[in-house]
Amino acid sequence: YLEYISTLYMPIKPKGCFVLVCCERLTLFLTMFTLSASVLTMQLILWSLQESSAFVPKNTFVTEVSHCSRRNKYDVVTGVSKMVKESVDRSELKEMQFSERILPSIYDVCVAELPKLKSGSDIRGQYASDEDAASIIGTSLQRAALLTPISAYCLGYSFANMVKQVSKKGDKVSVCIGNDPRSHGDILSKYVCIGAQAAGVVVNYTGLASTPAMLEFCRAENLDCDGGIMITASHLPADRNGMKLFTATGGLTNRCIEDLIEGALAKLTNLKSIGGGNVKIPSILNFDERISRVDFMPHYAKTLNDALSREVIAGLDKQKLSDIPLPLAGLVIVLNAGNGSGYFFNKVLNDLGADVSGSIGIEPDSKFPHGVPNPEEREMVQRTISRCEEVNADIGIMLDTDADRGGFVIPRTVIPSEQICKDYEPLNRNRLIALLSVIFSSASPGCSIVTDSVTSEGLEIFLEETLGLKHVRFLKGYANVINKAKEITESGSAVAEMAIETSGHCAMRENGYLDDGTYTAVKVIGLLARIRRSREMQENTNLNVPLSLLDLISELKEMPVVDELRMRVQNNSLAATEEIFREICERLEAKCEESSETSWALDRENLEGVRIRVRCNDEKEGTFFMLRKSLHDPVLSVQVEASSKEQCEKYILRPLFKIIEFCGFEESLLDTSALSKF
Numbered sequence: 001y002l003e004y005i006s007t008l009y010m011p012i013k014p015k016g017c018f019v020l021v022c023c024e025r026l027t028l029f030l031t032m033f034t035l036s037a038s039v040l041t042m043q044l045i046l047w048s049l050q051e052s053s054a055f056v057p058k059n060t061f062v063t064e065v066s067h068c069s070r071r072n073k074y075d076v077v078t079g080v081s082k083m084v085k086e087s088v089d090r091s092e093l094k095e096m097q098f099s100e101r102i103l104p105s106i107y108d109v110c111v112a113e114l115p116k117l118k119s120g121s122d123i124r125g126q127y128a129s130d131e132d133a134a135s136i137i138g139t140s141l142q143r144a145a146l147l148t149p150i151s152a153y154c155l156g157y158s159f160a161n162m163v164k165q166v167s168k169k170g171d172k173v174s175v176c177i178g179n180d181p182r183s184h185g186d187i188l189s190k191y192v193c194i195g196a197q198a199a200g201v202v203v204n205y206t207g208l209a210s211t212p213a214m215l216e217f218c219r220a221e222n223l224d225c226d227g228g229i230m231i232t233a234s235h236l237p238a239d240r241n242g243m244k245l246f247t248a249t250g251g252l253t254n255r256c257i258e259d260l261i262e263g264a265l266a267k268l269t270n271l272k273s274i275g276g277g278n279v280k281i282p283s284i285l286n287f288d289e290r291i292s293r294v295d296f297m298p299h300y301a302k303t304l305n306d307a308l309s310r311e312v313i314a315g316l317d318k319q320k321l322s323d324i325p326l327p328l329a330g331l332v333i334v335l336n337a338g339n340g341s342g343y344f345f346n347k348v349l350n351d352l353g354a355d356v357s358g359s360i361g362i363e364p365d366s367k368f369p370h371g372v373p374n375p376e377e378r379e380m381v382q383r384t385i386s387r388c389e390e391v392n393a394d395i396g397i398m399l400d401t402d403a404d405r406g407g408f409v410i411p412r413t414v415i416p417s418e419q420i421c422k423d424y425e426p427l428n429r430n431r432l433i434a435l436l437s438v439i440f441s442s443a444s445p446g447c448s449i450v451t452d453s454v455t456s457e458g459l460e461i462f463l464e465e466t467l468g469l470k471h472v473r474f475l476k477g478y479a480n481v482i483n484k485a486k487e488i489t490e491s492g493s494a495v496a497e498m499a500i501e502t503s504g505h506c507a508m509r510e511n512g513y514l515d516d517g518t519y520t521a522v523k524v525i526g527l528l529a530r531i532r533r534s535r536e537m538q539e540n541t542n543l544n545v546p547l548s549l550l551d552l553i554s555e556l557k558e559m560p561v562v563d564e565l566r567m568r569v570q571n572n573s574l575a576a577t578e579e580i581f582r583e584i585c586e587r588l589e590a591k592c593e594e595s596s597e598t599s600w601a602l603d604r605e606n607l608e609g610v611r612i613r614v615r616c617n618d619e620k621e622g623t624f625f626m627l628r629k630s631l632h633d634p635v636l637s638v639q640v641e642a643s644s645k646e647q648c649e650k651y652i653l654r655p656l657f658k659i660i661e662f663c664g665f666e667e668s669l670l671d672t673s674a675l676s677k678f
Helices: 002-009 017-034 039-053 060-066 073-086 090-095 106-113 130-136 149-166 183-198 211-219 254-274 297-313 318-323 341-351 378-391 429-443 457-466 478-491 517-536 549-553 574-594 645-662 673-677
Strands: 122-127 174-179 202-208 227-231 240-247 333-336 395-399 406-415 420-427 448-451 470-473 496-500 506-508 561-569 600-602 610-614 624-629 635-642
Touching (some): 106 149, 106 254, 122 254, 149 174, 149 183, 149 227, 149 240, 149 254, 174 183, 174 211, 183 202, 183 227, 211 227, 211 240, 211 297, 211 517, 240 254, 297 341, 297 517, 333 341, 333 378, 341 395, 341 517, 378 395, 378 406, 406 517, 406 549, 420 429, 429 448, 429 457, 429 496, 429 517, 448 478, 470 478, 478 496, 478 506, 506 517, 517 549, 561 574, 561 645, 561 673, 574 600, 574 610, 574 624, 574 635, 635 645
Parallel strands (some): 174 202, 174 227, 333 395, 448 470, 448 496
Antiparallel strands (some): 122 240, 227 240, 406 420, 496 506, 561 635, 600 610, 610 624, 624 635
């Protein structure tokens, strides 16, 4: 292992130039291990470096580390790098010639990178061709894990084997593969297909698809699909890609992803063995001759069409159904699919009678001309608002790249007599959860709503006191909230009608807990259509019908300042992130316990990170902040909600800064610039 990591991170033959090229990396490299490794482990690493360079001072590093505390290990590591530099005669280095860089084999690259691709219950990484991967690895510690065609082939093979083990169909097992519009999505999909085929299953390639559609294909009896893989990186940058994997029972669990990677590594080793030391996989040049191409998306579109029709007519007198052959007639809807996989939803809306002439981003484009679609991004929200204003839309819908997450734009002011909609505002995060909960408060009184951990104080009051529902605040991560909702419902203790993240990931019990941005749109559009229909029907003219959907959540208390401030751990080490996070959390909890007079009160029901309610002078209730670490990146996130920036600075950020300084985390280790700029 030491020989291997020396090859990756110090890829220069052992001459004097080794120190010049690698000294900066040495600091980062040793820091990663310092925070989590024992002294013995660091001793082994140092000895391996001594053997390869002869410029590292003997016995110095280990002696220092043996007597240092957890906090000043950072200083020790920096000191080691300095000693390495000072131990080299500069005049001798000028005369030395650089050696050729030692590149790891593609086998070594895949062995190193495959385990890093695990991201909760998904696969995520940075796309790299097999030819380029070796030159990328080792160049930077601040990069995503590499996802190569060979890795995709092995993952496809492993997934097919997993599906075969749980299926009773023997050789008749079939899987379906789809992808979002990313340019390398097609390449990775094809290698996943031929990898799965090598495992002895029937493979169908559906091409451009959405993530929710892939799960629907698995549970649809008429499609005979036992497993599905969606090649997507969702809202991540265009150079990223990944996989979301399904069987008929839902998405794979964290444990299943670990087994998937273990199987992929076994296949990789097998390929090396039969290749005489070289890893070779079949070419995709004759792909169309080997793999069946199918188009399952019309099936999925029809399920949404049927669901929307049901939503619009829900609660109406059956004698009136014949009066609405086109359920969405009269509605002006702007769909912003962001040039992603959700483009097909525009036709669903059009077929039901909606005016969608103002829709944007409905042509799939691998270049994402307006940025990778993300309903939380201000640019996407503002572009949708602008188009809604242009066409006087009743609603705007935003979908992310693979259409499993959605957001909306709603007019605050609606004047039916003049057919005017204006003053558009985003309907997302706490607002979206509140509106969907209004729907379920009527359909399933007293039900449970499962959310992630960063929802507001005001939302809990609205759900429990205003709507009479049970709010279950759980862990961040769409798979976490979905699994919690399933657990609650299956236990019989309550009925969890919805599992939803503030990011817009939403899964409903009535839809088999399928995480689906388009189905979320079905519920919101259905509600809008029913309200509009109620206004227009003569017998309801005297009823108090809301004009705007926002009127339905008017009692939701919202704080003027809502923000997420992200602090990056500079050495990109997840081990360092964990250590820093733990120490800051300990200090935050200690401060809450120091005195009953403190303005901070620890939320003991919180299950993720540290959540603290803040009491401010002359301020309404609802101020809080929450510190948690990212699920996938070396980042600490501070979620803040307050009545003003001044109050946030005084009662949250200044005390937090003091704690960070007390812990000894300097800017070179923890980037606190986001807090400073706020």
